Amino acid sequence: MKLRCARSGWAVKVLTALGAIALGGCAYTSNLTNPHPSQEPVADTPERGRVLYLRDCAWCHAAEGSGTGRGPDLISDTNGAAFTDFMLSTGRMPINDPSEPTRFSSPSYNPSEIEDLVAYVASLGGDGPPIPVVDTQAGDLALGLELYQENCAACHSTTGVGGALAAGPDPFDRSLIAPALTQSTPVQIAEAMQVGPGTMPVFGRDTFSDTEVDSIVRYLGHLQRPDDRGGLPLGHVGPVTEGAIGWLVGVGGALLIVRLIGTRVGEE
Ligand code: HEC
Ligand code: HEC
Structure with a gap:
């Protein structure tokens, strides 16, 4: 009994020490990844x-x-x-x-x-566009599809899941990737078109009318909540995952059946 207590005493000490190290480590890494700003909130005044x-x-x-x-x-x-x-x-x-x-x-x-x-x-003086007003319901889904496929799909992929813009030495280089549009809000989509962030071109007022912008936004909303008739979405990546599943399930299943019903030479 004594021995067990002594042992559990040690166990507690070791666990506490490990916990302290883990906590210290967490505090250290969370410090590093702490979203900026880490400072105190500022009072809500006109300033x-x-x-x-x-x-x-x-x-x-x-x-x-x-x-x-x-x-x-x-x-x-x-x-x-x-x-x-x-x-x-x-x-x-x-x-x-x-x-x-x-x-x-x-x-x-x-x-x-x-x-x-x-x-x-x-107020610092930039005369870029103001925050756009988007009316998704005023958009035409079919027109949105057409405009999206013509102007955006080459970079963001036909399903809006994003894609690589060019091959580079570093596959994780963000400047070579067009991001997924799956989480963008209607206003963010209209803003991106008007300001052209990073390497994205500007699609300003002279390119698209309000209705055209609304239509693209509406179509992207449709892509964000797709009606997956006909089966599993498989990440909406397209033929690559579909092919992989085809091989794995289809060919794998066929092999399994062959294995089950077949007999080996000399097994009879
Ligand atoms: C030449 C490639 C290219 C084309 C064409 C293009 N984009 Fe982009 N888009 C990008 C890149 C690159 C970014 C990321 C910019 C950054 O983060 O600095 C981006 C960012 C975005 C974002 C922000 C997504 C996020 O991560 O917050 C939206 C929304 C967007 N694009 C919508 C569109 C729409 C709508 C069209 C068509 C009208 C379009 N883009 C055409 C390359 C492109
Ligand atoms: C550590 C430096 C740093 C801090 C802090 C920072 N920015 Fe930036 N900002 C950048 C860099 C670098 C870019 C260019 C990024 C790119 O194009 O991918 C940028 C781009 C921008 C742009 C787009 C401008 C353009 O022409 O591409 C805006 C707007 C912006 N920052 C606003 C802000 C605001 C508002 C804050 C404070 C809340 C802020 N930034 C804090 C470095 C910083």
Whole structure:
């Protein structure tokens, strides 16, 4: 009995030590991956956009939005309200390191903080488009399909699951990948078309009318919630997974049946 207690005492100590190491490790890594900003929330005053901008963005984009060696300016080209809203609502900004790839993730700010930041960045002087108003119901699904296949599918794939833009030495290089559109909101889709983030071309007002934009958004909504008649979606990747399943299930099943009903030479 004594022995058992002594042993469990040791076990407790070892477990506590392991727990402490694990916790320390977690705290360390969570520190590293902590979404920026890690600072305290800012009070909701008319100044909040400016305060957040100066605290979280200015060190890369400069106080007047004129850009630094760490980040581009926020006033030229298509920069303005739509671009800022797109970058913040898709969680692309802020980043912790200028070389960090920008990608879709959960936003670092709540919607009202984003609104304040967008208003502040827009006030810096960029004359890019304002946040677009989308009316999905006004879109025509068939027209959306046509426009999507002609203008977007080459990069984002016919089913909107994204795809590689070019072969490069690093298969994980984000600049060579067109992302999946499966989680984009209607406004983010319209914003992306108008501002052309990263290597995506701009599809501005002179390219698509409001109805055409609404139609593309409506069609993408349809792709996001597909009506998978005729079977399993298999990730909507297309012939590659379908072929793989065909081989595995079809040929594998046939082999299994042959194995079950067949007899080996000399087995009779
Ligand atoms: C560590 C540096 C860094 C911080 C901090 C940062 N950004 Fe950026 N930002 C960048 C870089 C680098 C790019 C270009 C990314 C790309 O094109 O993939 C960029 C791009 C942008 C763009 C698109 C501009 C364009 O012309 O491509 C906007 C808008 C933007 N950032 C807004 C913000 C806002 C708002 C904040 C603060 C909440 C912020 N950024 C914080 C580095 C930073
Ligand atoms: C030449 C290739 C190309 C074409 C054509 C293209 N895109 Fe993109 N698109 C991209 C790339 C690359 C990105 C990622 C940009 C970034 O993160 O900096 C992107 C991003 C997006 C996003 C943001 C998704 C996210 O991860 O938040 C949306 C929405 C989008 N595109 C919609 C469209 C629509 C709609 C069309 C057609 C009208 C289209 N794109 C045409 C390359 C393309």
